[in-house]
Amino acid sequence: MNAMIGEKIGEGGCSEVFEWENASKIIKLARANTDIDAMKREYDHNRMAWEQGLPVPQPFEFVEIDGRPGIVFERIYGETLMKRFVQHALHRTSSEEGVTEQGHIEDKHDDVRITAQMLSEIHSKSNLNVPSQRETIKNSIGWVNYLTSKEKEEVITLLESLPSKQQLCHGDPNLGNIMIREGNALMIDWMNATIGNPEADLAEYIIMIRYAVLPAYLPDEAVDYINTIRESIIDVFMDEYTKLAGITYEEVDAWIAPIAARKLSADGIGEEEKNVLVNEIRKRLADLQR
Incomplete structure (x- = not known):
């Protein structure tokens, strides 16, 4: 897996969440049951919400790691x-x-x-x-x-x-x-x-x-x-x-x-x-x- 990926810090039914870039950010990687279109939709919607000034994590980029679509986000400590x-x-x-x-x-x-x-x-x-x-x-x-x-x-x-x-x-x-x-x-x-x-x-x-x-x-x-x-x-x-x-x-x-x-x-x-x-x-x- 990509060297920028760190410790796993969470998971859900559709994705896994890992530390990214020395833990200053996180990456959300899709599981097999979640396709690239769904992840792109999440990225686009989150970007839109961020640009509207709403209380959401900042999305940085959409990526693919070892064939898995993912989103790099601001890490929320909460x-x-x-x-x-x-x-x-x-x-x-x-x-x-x-x-x-x-x-x-x-x-x-x-x-x-x-x-x-x-x-x-x-x-x-x-x-x-x-x-x-x-x-x-x-x-x-x-x-x-x-x-x-x-x-x-x-x-x-x-x-x-x-x-x-x-x-x-x-x-x-x-x-x-x-x-x-x-x-x-x-x-x-x-x-x-x-x-x-x-x-x-x-x-x-x-x-x-x-x-x-x-x-x-x-x-x-x-x-x-x-x-x-x-x-x-x-x-x-x-x-x-x-x-x-x-x-x-x-x-x-x-x-x-x-x-x-x-x-x-x-x-x-x-x-x-x-x-x-x-x-x-x-x-x-x-x-x-x-």
């Missing part, structure tokens, strides 16, 4: 929101000498608020050259194997009935794609960026908080604690976003079924979580028929 939430839950359920429960809650909610602020900033941009959100969602639903043809048609009909906007959206604002650095949030992994409705991004975030199946390694006490705070996280997140951008929870709730249906085509969530989403989609479709 933690993902996922890591911070898990650490918070583990700390909350262990000894907390000298730290109050209220202090923990405020720390957690600070992360939630700055996430809402970051998304509001991203959504303030428009008229950019990225794919159509609505068409992307419809295409993803078409590949889903967990719903009947009739159910997929009903979800797409619901999607088509929703108001249409033309704002920049990230497309995958999960807790692993949100970095916290020195009290500020940054967004990574721009492969799925689109132009459309902020409500879709907000629904994606809410779905993850509400329905995500927690890692098996977490102690039962930590799982129980996270389950008790899921809805309070959503309340704080939407309260902050509504103050900034005026979009209400009720407007976002209408997008839950289409975005949950889209998530059924993703590789990054397991069967248990997909079954939870299928049940929620069917419940919502049934409610619409009443």
Whole structure:
């Protein structure tokens, strides 16, 4: 492998991340399941977001290493929101000498608020050259194997009935794609960026908080604690976003079924979580028929 590549520092379902140039930068290299077009799309979208002044890592160049497409980025010294939430839950359920429960809650909610602020900033941009959100969602639903043809048609009909906007959206604002650095949030992994409705991004975030199946390694006490705070996280997140951008929870709730249906085509969530989403989609479709 290229001599400029250093220690492996992270990985995901689509890529591996290594130190680059004496650790001053990182390189994200595609796995076999991610083609060159997808990586170029991520590079172009991230470059666009950087040039718009948004809180994203600076992308330096698109490269190929031993036949693998990759992107060289600024190295961000911070933690993902996922890591911070898990650490918070583990700390909350262990000894907390000298730290109050209220202090923990405020720390957690600070992360939630700055996430809402970051998304509001991203959504303030428009008229950019990225794919159509609505068409992307419809295409993803078409590949889903967990719903009947009739159910997929009903979800797409619901999607088509929703108001249409033309704002920049990230497309995958999960807790692993949100970095916290020195009290500020940054967004990574721009492969799925689109132009459309902020409500879709907000629904994606809410779905993850509400329905995500927690890692098996977490102690039962930590799982129980996270389950008790899921809805309070959503309340704080939407309260902050509504103050900034005026979009209400009720407007976002209408997008839950289409975005949950889209998530059924993703590789990054397991069967248990997909079954939870299928049940929620069917419940919502049934409610619409009443």
